[in-house]
Amino acid sequence: MVLVSAARDYINRMLQDISGMKVLVLDSQTVSVVSVAYTQSELLKKEVFLVELIDSISKSKESMSHLKAIYFLRPTSENIQYVRRQLASPRFGEYHLFFSNILKDTQIHILADSDEQEVVQQVQEFYADFIAVDPFHFTLNIPSNHMYMLPAVVDPPQLQQFCDCAVDGISAVFLALKRRPVVRYQRTSDIAKRIAHEVSKLMYQQESGLFDFRRTEVSPLLLIVDRRDDPVTPLLNQWTYQAMVHELMGIQDNKADLRSFGKIPKDQQEIVLSSEQDAFFKANMHENFGDIGINIKRMVDEFQQLARSNQNIQTIEDMAKFVDNYPEYRKMHGNVSKHVTLVTEMSRIVEERKLMMVSETEQELACNGGQVAAFEAVTNLLNNENVSDMDRLRLVMLYALRYEKESPVQLMQLFNKLAAQSPKYKPGLVQFLLKQAGVDKRTGDLFGNRDLLNIARNMARGLKGVENVYTQHQPLLFQTMESIIKGRLRDVDYPSVGNHFQQGRPQEVIIFIVGGTTYEESRSVALQNATNAGIRFILGGSVILNSRRFLKDLEEAQRIARTSSSVV
Structure with missing residues (x-):
């Protein structure tokens, strides 16, 4: 709870000490800070009836003197100018200014000089300039x-x-x-x-x-x-829940946007994935994909059992019990729908892009030696028309990072094949990656083949075998x-x-x-x-x-x- 608690504490202090109806004014960065730490229902409980972005609120002239304005902004020159202009003709009854980082003395003077109508009640620094x-x-x-x-x-x-x-x-x-x-x-x-x-x-x-x-x-x-x-870790396909959702769909500020993925129900097109707000996600965010399917099936069975018990309403007591449990029932229904939608869509993408086949070769490139077998496996996948251009590019990049010094001839063959078969491939991108993050540029023992301790650890792991070939990479x-x-x-x-x-x-x-x-x-x-x-x-x-x-x-x-x- 360390970072999330720190961000929540700042937001709590902003909202709870100011009574009455409030508008919360944010910028593009602080809206992310607040959205991952606080839910909309929590904001409503603190009497926040309106949330506005600083640049859009500047365009409005409507007076709202019945509202107290809480500004939570990064202390940028642009934001200071926005506030200065808005204080020149105030729309709100009170202004409470909070900045997410250290204010310069000159910025404080600008704010003080701008408050000619004395509507600013306080100016404080609340250090939540990060997204937890x-x-x-x-x-x-x-x-x-x-x-x-x-x-x-x-x-x-x-x-x-x-x-x-x-x-x-x-x-x-x-x-x-x-x-x-x-x-x-x-x-x-x-x-x-x-x-x-x-x-x-x-x-x-x-x-x-x-x-x-x-x-x-x-x-x-x-x-x-x-x-x-x-550079290897961000190039690999992922097979644990949170990482896999981000790899296949993308997560921004703890939200997965599914609007571009097939026929997704309207209420499931933006899905919140927060370990603080979703107990199932918290328990399963680091589990592998196979176990997620089993755990979702268990959650579906529990929900069906609860739904059946709610159908047996025969007495007033049963009805009262159902009404008491209804919010929990709705929440569980939403959670079940959300995770079933995610896993169903990810399963479709995995099959469509043949990611299990691709990922097995990726993991071999990242974790195990054997240049001849690796070259053959990558070549076969480049020839496979079901493998996407992006997956082909990643495979060649992983091969290049692993074997840039060992097999320059084979590497050039892969470059040529990639350029011929992937029209969207930008020439020289793999070579640019090697210039940026090749073996001569790196400090750490990325493939565990420099340090004797790492070589021994990799050999021991190879002898024991790995529990899951798709998650063996560290x-x-x-x-x-x-x-x-x-x-x-x-x-x-x-x-x-x-x-x-x-x-x-x-x-x-x-x-x-x-x-x-x-x-x-x-x-x-x-x-x-x-x-x-x-x-x-x-x-x-x-x-x-x-x-x-x-x-x-x-x-x-x-x-x-x-x-x-x-x-x-």
Whole structure:
């Protein structure tokens, strides 16, 4: 509940201390913050009768002096100007201004000067500048996520905006948790180093008083790493519930949008998947697809039994009991329909795209050696007309990442075959990925074939066999967490910023992945926290990736890099 609780506490404090009918005014970022932490019915209970976006409310002139306006916004220059203009001709009876991060002195002066009619009752900083999708997983939803891939020579203004958003979000998390960490970063990543230094400067110099919390025996650790150190995880098909929904359909702010998927009932076209609001999802979000089907069947059977008992209404007492249980009955009906719809649609996609066949080869590429067999398997799938262009591209990328040094001739053959059979394939994209995240660029032991301990672990796993061939992959993050737990995170690979060093093993660790997290990594963090009582991990990133988003970011970065090089 750590991150979700922190966000909820801020929203509670905003809403409960202001009595009467309220309008809640948000921006495109804070609407995500609120929507994952609070339901519409909870907002109504707090007398919030209207929710508006700051840019749309600016266009309206209608007076609503009977409402008290609660603004919850990021402290951007654009938002400050919106508020300034709205205070010039107030539409609401009172204005309560809350900002999700640190306000600059100049911004405070602008707001003070703008309140000529003295309608502003308070201005406060509530540090919820992050989207708490799960108790130990947050995202920043940075739109220009591809910026982290740009070469060092290309430094457009948007790259600084990306860094600023990352710094703001990370600092807000630590302000919400009331902690000041030791900051470490991945040495081979310029962008991770840049963000780490800016975060440290903010916490230890610019706003040191704000971060001067009660010291813990061992400082928390903030580790900033680069997505390109593990490009395999976002390229793989997923077979656990939450990760699979995001891979096949997409999840945004804990909602799955099914409007473009076949004949979906109207009330099921947007599905909320929140571990805080849905007990079945909470219990099953990390279970594999086969077990989900069994568990949904059990839930359907329980619902049918409840429905049959409700048909036996013979007395007034039976009727009263049914009325009392009706809200729970409706909720259970909605839950059953929701999860049956999701699993039915995912089963259809799996069959249509032959994903079980594709995924088996993906897992072999990610987890096991054998270049000759891998080349044959990928070639066969490229020749299979039932395999989609995107799945072909991902297979070649996984092969290239695994065998870029071992089989350049076969790799070129796969490039040519991919270009011939997938007309939508953009030439050079696999090569661009290798430039970005090839073996010479990576810090970690991605395939477990450098470090003797990892080689032995992989051999032991191979001898024992795996419980499920489709979920045998472990993200690099798992190794990183193990290294932290055992005190083996190498200073040469992950240096500290400044003179702030870790004294002993940290009990709280936030790992921030520049370029985005995945739900497979979120699952690893949740499982690690459940089994290791001595240390708590929190995972955060610039966005939450699936393979489609990862490939889109790669394409956009390639386009900008090409344009920049042609200009030079």
